[in-house]
Structures are given as C-alpha cells and as structure tokens.
Amino acid sequence: MKQLFFSSLVVCSMALSYAQTNTSQQLPLTNMKGSEYQFTVVKNLDANAVQNQGQTGTCWTFSSLSFFESELIRMGKGKDFNLSEMFIARKAYPLKADNYIRMHGRANMAEGGGFPDVVNVIRKYGIVPEEVYTGKKNQKEPHNHSVLEATLKGIVSAVADDKNSKIDFATAHQVVESTCDAFLGKAPEKFTYKGKEYTSKTYAEATGINPDDYVFLTSFTHHPFYEKFILEVPDNWNWDQMYNLPLNEFQEVMQYAINSGYTFGWAADVSEKGFRFKEGLAIVPELPFSDMTDEEKANLVKKPHTQFKVTQENRQLAFDNYETQDDHGMHIVGLIKDQTATPYYIVKNSWGKDKNECDGYFYASESYVLYKTTSIMLHKKAIPAAIAKKLGIVQ
Numbered sequence: 001m002k003q004l005f006f007s008s009l010v011v012c013s014m015a016l017s018y019a020q021t022n023t024s025q026q027l028p029l030t031n032m033k034g035s036e037y038q039f040t041v042v043k044n045l046d047a048n049a050v051q052n053q054g055q056t057g058t059c060w061t062f063s064s065l066s067f068f069e070s071e072l073i074r075m076g077k078g079k080d081f082n083l084s085e086m087f088i089a090r091k092a093y094p095l096k097a098d099n100y101i102r103m104h105g106r107a108n109m110a111e112g113g114g115f116p117d118v119v120n121v122i123r124k125y126g127i128v129p130e131e132v133y134t135g136k137k138n139q140k141e142p143h144n145h146s147v148l149e150a151t152l153k154g155i156v157s158a159v160a161d162d163k164n165s166k167i168d169f170a171t172a173h174q175v176v177e178s179t180c181d182a183f184l185g186k187a188p189e190k191f192t193y194k195g196k197e198y199t200s201k202t203y204a205e206a207t208g209i210n211p212d213d214y215v216f217l218t219s220f221t222h223h224p225f226y227e228k229f230i231l232e233v234p235d236n237w238n239w240d241q242m243y244n245l246p247l248n249e250f251q252e253v254m255q256y257a258i259n260s261g262y263t264f265g266w267a268a269d270v271s272e273k274g275f276r277f278k279e280g281l282a283i284v285p286e287l288p289f290s291d292m293t294d295e296e297k298a299n300l301v302k303k304p305h306t307q308f309k310v311t312q313e314n315r316q317l318a319f320d321n322y323e324t325q326d327d328h329g330m331h332i333v334g335l336i337k338d339q340t341a342t343p344y345y346i347v348k349n350s351w352g353k354d355k356n357e358c359d360g361y362f363y364a365s366e367s368y369v370l371y372k373t374t375s376i377m378l379h380k381k382a383i384p385a386a387i388a389k390k391l392g393i394v395q
Contacts, residue, residue, distance in 0.1 A: 036303035037338055039363070043258050044334035044346060046073040048082065050360035052352030054143030057111030060235070060267075061088040062350035063329035064118035067265045067377065068127075068209055070333065074261060075208055084128045086135020086143070087200070090184045091125045092117050093148075096237055097156045097176040101169060105160035108237040111149050115216060115265045115329065115377035116240035123211040126200030132191045135184045148183040152176060215383070215393060218242040218375040219250040221316045226390045231375060233326035242375050243391045247312045251370055253383050255335070258345070262382035263333045266347065268364075269372040270328045276301055277349070280358035282368045284308040304338045307367035315371055326374045336363060345369055 048069045053062045065083040072081050092113060100109040121127075136143065159172040190199055198206065223229040228241040245253065257264050274283040279301040286306040289297065299305075318324040334346035344363040353360040380388065381395050388395050 035301075039336045039338055039344070042335040042337055042343070044336075045258065045261060045263050046070055046079065047263065047331065047333045047348050048073075048079065050348060050353050051085065051350050052142065053085070053350045056089075056143045056145040057149075058085060058089050058113070058143070058145070059329040059350055060113040060115060061085040061092075061118055063265050063331045063348075064088070064115050064377065065127075066331040066348055066350070067263060068118075070263045070331070071209065071379065072207060074263075077208060081207070082130040084130045084133045084135070086184060087125075087128045087133045087187055088118050088121045089145075090133075090135060090180055090187050091121045093152060093180050094173065094176050095121075097152060098169075098173060099237055100156045101160045101167070101172060103160075104162060105157060108234045109153050109156055110235075111145050112235040112326075113237070114233075114235050114240065114326070115267065115375065116236070116238065119211045119214055119377075120238065120240075122204055122209065126202070126204035127207070127209070128188065128191065128198075128200050128203055129193055132193060133185065133187055137183075137185065145183070148179070151179055151183070155179065213379055213381075214377055215380050216240065216242045216375050216377050217245055217250065217253060217383075218373070219245050219247045219312070219315070220319060221312060222320075226392075231326075233374060235326055243393070245387065245391070247310070247315060247370065249387050249390075250373075251366070253378075253387060254332075254345075254369065254376065255343075256384050257378050257382035258332070258335045260382060262379055263331060264382065265377035266330045266332045266345075266369070266373065267326055267375045267377075268328060268330065268369070269324045269326070269374070271325070272368070272372060274300070274368060277351075277362055278356050280356055280362045282347070282362060282364035282372075284310070284365065284367045284371050304340045304342060307342060307365050308371065310367050310370040318371065319374075324372055324374065332364075332369075332376075342366070 047066060051062055053059055062085050065085050069081050069083060073079050096109060100107045155172065155175055159167050190197060218231060223244050225244050225246050228243050230236065230239045231242045254264065273289045274285060276282065281301055283300060284307055285300060286308050331348040332345045333348050336344050336346060338344065343366040345366065347362050347364050349360050349362065351360060356362065380393050383393065385395065
C-alpha cells in the first residue's frame, strides 16, 4: 500500500443528522455551498485521533494500529492508547530486506506493506506506545523515509546482485539494522510506561491483543472461494494468505462487522477519479467519467448520484487489468446513508486532519468499497458464524 498527497482544500460537502449517539470522533458537519448531500448515521464506532504518516508509504502500519486502538476500546481497555506506528515499520524493514536478499533481489523492497506485516511484527516483536518510540530524530519534522528507503534499497541490491559468487548474509542484515537505527532510532529493549516496566512483547501481552484473533479476507474469482490464497500484489512481499469469499458474502461480512461493533482495516485502490478525498467522498457513479460533461463531474460532490453496480465479474476485471491496485491502507469505523438510502462507510485516513475539511475522514460509497477493496483485516468474531464455518475459522 502506498500514499497519495493532496495540497488544496475545500469545504466538506455534507450535512449530517444523527440516528444514534455512539460517536467518538467528530464527524464533519460543515456544508459546502450548494451541497444537497444529507447523511444519517447508521453506526459510528470508537476511534482515536487521526494521525499523519507524513512523507512515507507506511499507511499499512498507521491504518493497522488505528484499527488495533479501536479494538482496545472495544475490548474495554480504554481510549488512551496511542501505539507506535514506527516501531512496527522499524521492525518490518529488516524482515523485508532479508526476504529481498533471499529472493536474489526479485521481491519488493519499498516502504509499502500490508496488514499481515503488522500482525506478524506484533507476534514476533510486540508493540510499544508512541511516546516510547516515535521513529523521529527531529520531533518537529514530519515522518519522511525517502532517504532511508533509497539507502536500504542500495544496500540490499548490492548484496543480492547475481554477480556475487558468495554473500555475507549476516553482515548485510546487521548493516540494515544499523541503517534503520541511524534514521529511525534504536527501538527500546525495555522501557517504563505509566510506572511499569515492559519489553515490547510484555507490553503487547498487557494490551490483550492476540494476533491469532485476526484474519484477512478478500473476494476474487481466480482462486477458489472458501479457501486461503496468496494475494498477488507487490506489497504482499511476505506471501501472506487471505480467505476468499464470494462478493455477496464479502459484503455481508463488512456490514455485519460494523453493525456488530467491530471496525476493520481496509486496503483499497484510491486512484479512481471518484476518490475525492478533499471533498470527503469516494464514489463510483453509474455513468462513466468519460461520458460525463464538466457540469456532471462537478455535480458529483454536490448531490447524490446513482452508483455503479458492482458484480463479481467487473470487480475481477478491474483487478486483472491493473485498474484496481493495492494503493492504500485505511480504517473503516462506521456506516452512514444519504437521503437516497445509498450506504457509505466512514473511513479514517492517515494523512492528518488538515488535508481536507473533514478532519481527515471521508465517506466511501458501498459501491466504491465493493469495487476497489483488495483486502480487509478484522477480528474473526466479526464474521457471521455461518460464513466463518464455511471458511473453517473457529470463533
């Protein structure tokens, strides 16, 4: 998953009425002049403050830890958790470098990653609070891994060169570790937090997060349904497997999860013309953009439009022809409906609160989510029991 940047700002294009009271984050209430959108909250689940991944491609760790913070709230652990995204990134980079070398350079070596990377790091190394490890040398500057990425790529590319008759894997690994320390800081072996001493593993255990409770789902026809397969996207460098569901059951899982009080991590393509983060919307209109007039395009963010009907077939085609790619990781925390009863998911992003007038949130139509999702991460109990049974998941 990668990151996109937006520089200009507009006013959030929606009016909102509340159908319930479980609202932790402040949903956008500002109206754009002339907007006809009117939203009603169906379900709005707890989430902590929007974070900013800065000039990095580490959306996968920001969205995942936002998800796990909501999980801790759901589990009754409290709302004061702020988990360190950069601890996860710091531990993942050497794992990715090792894999790159072992694959003779024929693997992905970049900032991007996926939800399984976070679960794997928590299982292997644990987790720490943000205040214990920020991953910044200058606390006033935004995160920026461009030089770190280039440096790591240079190291592992030289080592993995097929012209080398013999490599020193152990030395290469240590150089990668030292480079990560130089740019991000050394991760603590022990630390004191709120009067108690922890290691990263004992802190993870104290949170109550069990990596084995979380699963990854998707929906594609090039592999059998109700089985696991390795999702073929570049950032799945560790070849982690996803459970495969028919689209209608994939849709059922997402709705059931939110309505049952479970948020989920959302990996999706955000390069669509209907992805309008500045305006706080992600939509797939029924009429193709190529057939629209300029006025019709402008009206997309001013009033509801009939959404594209997503099928298993057109979803698969978009993935097969590279139209749908694994661009970005986000966190879905709720469900709303517009005045035409069209459902939208409430999406928490990780580009900070000032990239749009919606405090870093946006609303993605269900059609957009069904069409552009590459995978989701959620607690296994967030899956309807009948579907979990088909997948062989013991809840």
